[in-house]
Amino acid sequence: MAYHNPTDLDVALQIAAQRGGQVIAGGTDVYPSAQQGIEPAHFLDVTQVDGLTGISETSDGFRIGAATTWSQILGAKLPPAFETLKQAAREVGSVQIQNAGTIAGNLCNASPAADGMPPLLTLDARVEVASAARGKRILSLAEFITGVRQTALAGDELVTALIVPPPPERAHSAFEKLGSRRYLVISIVMTSAVISCDASGRIENARVAVGAASPVAQRLPGLERDLQGQHPQEIEITKQHLAPLTPINDVRGSGAYRLDAIAEQCVRAIQRAATHE
16 A cells, blocks of 8 residues: 655645545544555645645735644634634644644544634635646635535545635634543534624624534524624523524433533633633
8 A cells, every 4th residue: 555745736636636545644533533454545645745734824814734733723823813723722632633633634524523613614714625637726614514524525636725814803712612521522512702892892793603513513693693782791692593503412412401501602702702811
């Protein structure tokens, strides 16, 4: 079995077009899910491909290379609106996992409990993908993640970057995660909020997203609308605000418990973001 480790994107895309291969970056999802006796025709390691690692500011906002690790995100100098992504990065497994795991790997795994999804939704991130045959295209997160463990990525495509537009003026953010213990745990539910307030302290722009409460993490547009003009300390979360969610009952918690937890998380995340805590 071949193990490819190219440095040139064009070469990587040509290898990706070969059938039967497995793309690998940190390997934190690929290796644990491997089944004995079943192996790909080849591995394509993208961690050394030029341009796929690091964060840069562009005229369109911020570009996060697909192979950028969670530790690199934690160490990057970014606007306050990105604090939710940094807080999520601290929750992705152990430090060793954060050193190896990549942001695109978290997306491509397409788990409903992927910690990176709610922050990226509230940052309005888009996914840049490329193929040797068709070039590049840009997808919204809603277009990219199509279901549980399912994405819109074609067999010959690679994720090359996450594109984040400039955040709203005065925006700050926060991330809340609930698990069965403090560290090294899959989320029961998680919530991200990006909030900006006017000079009087009332909310003028709100983005709130929830993960692990539906097949795909999602924004709460009704709540976002109702937050406009409110003081952060006066907000109330109603059942109608959470209506888009469809939490399941499983060994980590019931659907009803998840909804109760989300309501509390929303309040905490919104108030923390609004007060810059």
